[in-house]
Amino acid sequence: MPKFAANLSMMFNEVPFLDRFAAAADCGFTAVEYLFPYDHPAEVVAERLQAAGLAQALFNMPPGDWVAGERGMAALPGREADFAAALDTAIAYAKVIGTPLLHMMAGLAQATDLQASATYRENLKRAADRTGEAGIGLVIEPINGRDMPGYFLNDFNRAVDFISEMDASHLKLQFDVYHRQILHGDVIMALRQMAPLIGHIQIASVPERHEPLTGELDDRKIFAEIDAIGYEAYVGCEYRPAAGTREGLSWMSRV
């Protein structure tokens, strides 16, 4: 059975962000992930993580102005300086918090836009170089257009192509089972085929993005496949609890 990390951006929203670490540990989690730690000093986040005895699995680079609708900057021509500053911030936080992985979000741009693609490649190279020097893994994640309309990286094969082009062994795919199913289906075969490139996995039911075992996929089979491909890192529970985080955790003892 895979080991699971609580996603503190979606789970434990019953309490403020900094209190979610203790809440996750109290529910038996041994690791956490979240989108962004940047509203708090890195030292404070690290202290909460350590006090709860948790491992950090992953967090995202700063995405630009999230409230205004930005969803990353890597594919945005003209935003290279902002991207570089975000990368500096992410690496500084990663060193203090001790995350093994950073997720680089692409941003909203046409997947067919040649200038956006060129900018993405340049920024991906820069991020791969900088994270490589810092000893941190880097992941990119295809995201479905229903949840994130206009997201640049909306295709798993394209993500694999970008990764392959870079020739950086610490650059890998964030395989979110929820997005995979909505974008392409064929989840198990994709896990098998992409296994060598997978750096992080996330799970949620489809289509509601609730607890595993409540959607259209056979999550038990998916977890068995994750074990079978030899994936040993954390599986992020990136789901919105249907009716309370604690109340919904019984799936973990039924898989």
Ligand SMILES: O=C(O)C(=O)[C@H](O)CO
């Ligand atoms: O939306 C997701 O699936 C993610 O993992 C991103 O990190 C944030 O949007």
Ligand SMILES: [Mg+2]
């Ligand atoms: Mg995800």
